[in-house]
Amino acid sequence: MDEIEEKSFVASAVETIKTIVYALLIAGVFRTLFFQPFWIPSGSMKDTLLIGDFLFVNKMAYGYSYASCPKIQIPRFGVNIDADDFCGFLKDREMRILGGEPKRGDVVVFRHPITGSDYIKRLIGLPGDKIQMQAGVLQINGTAVGIEPTIDFGETYEPQGSQRNRPICANGAVGLGANCIKKKYIETLPNGVSYGILDTFDQDAMQLGGRMNVDSTKVYSVPEGHFFFMGDNRDNSSDSRVPQTIGGVGFVPMKDIVGRADRILFSSAGSSILAFWTWRSDRYFKAVN
Structure with a gap:
């Protein structure tokens, strides 16, 4: 009797483990195919997105490409498996499966061209x-x-995130722990x-011409099949205002868009x-606008 009960327990445990493994595999496939985790490392999208925000990107919003x-990247362990390793044969193809067109004002993840x-x-x-500034x-x-x-x-002037970068302040050079202020505006497209x-x-400073050159630019004509992106933290963002040849983003083709x-x-x-203990409780499940 004890032997039968022991076998039943082992069989039940095995089935439970199999169920968990299958569930994890299904969740992993679902996550890999339809959503991509994204950890915000820099302040270029403040204050819409803060350094340390963790979100999932909806890959199917604009279709699969x-x-x-x-993409699996774990720098600490030297893991760097890129889309090229999985889908390099599709790199020069423009096709997208399902999904719609990106809309002006969307917050988008894309691959640098x-x-x-x-x-x-x-x-x-x-x-x-x-487009012009x-x-x-x-x-x-x-x-x-x-x-x-x-x-x-306003934010505290201190090293932020894993990169330990310090913010840029409109109120001049401030000491550690001081209030770092930036002017904020509501922009409507x-x-x-x-x-x-x-x-x-x-x-x-703007009237005196003291602003950064990306605040006064030439006219950019966005080519067919391409998009123009900017960071919400305008004076601390490498984006389409700067050409790819000098470290910027330039125009981004549709094929390089990952999701919303x-x-x-x-x-x-x-x-x-x-x-x-450093998690921001006011940002749990917050919509990205």
Whole structure:
């Protein structure tokens, strides 16, 4: 009798383990094919996205393509399996399976056209658009977008995230632990999408020509099949305003778009995801706007 009960227990345990393994495999396949985890390493999208935000990117929002293929990177252990390793044969193909077109104002993850690194920025320019910055004000097809001042954005001046970068402040050089301030504005695109943008330099400096060159640019004509992206933290973002040849992003082809960022799962203000005491409770499951 005891032997039968022991066999039943072993069989039950084996079945339970198999069920768990199958569930994990299914979840892994689902995650790999349809969603990609993304950890925000820099402040280029503040304050829409903060350093340490953890989110999943919806790969099917714009359809499945070469850029949507799995990527597994664990620098600490030397693991770097890129989309080229899984789907290199699709790299030069423009096809996408299912999904729709990206919309102006979407927060999008894409592969850098040259390096293949993942970037996350806001989609500003569509194919055929003419984009320009004039004294810090975005112009789309010759018309300035709506911009209204709002409450300043403040944060503690200290090393942030795993890269331990320190923020840039509009209120000059401040010491560790001091309040680092940036001017904040609400920008509204022609299709009605509104969001916050940050400005490191004040309006007086703007009038005196003291702003960064990416705040006053030439006219960019977005080619067919390409998109123009910018970071919400305008003075601290390497984006389409800077050509690929000098370290920027330039125009991004449709085939390099990975997916849309829809919701933050959780956020850590510390240097590691494991430092749970630094998690920001006000950002759990927060929508990305």
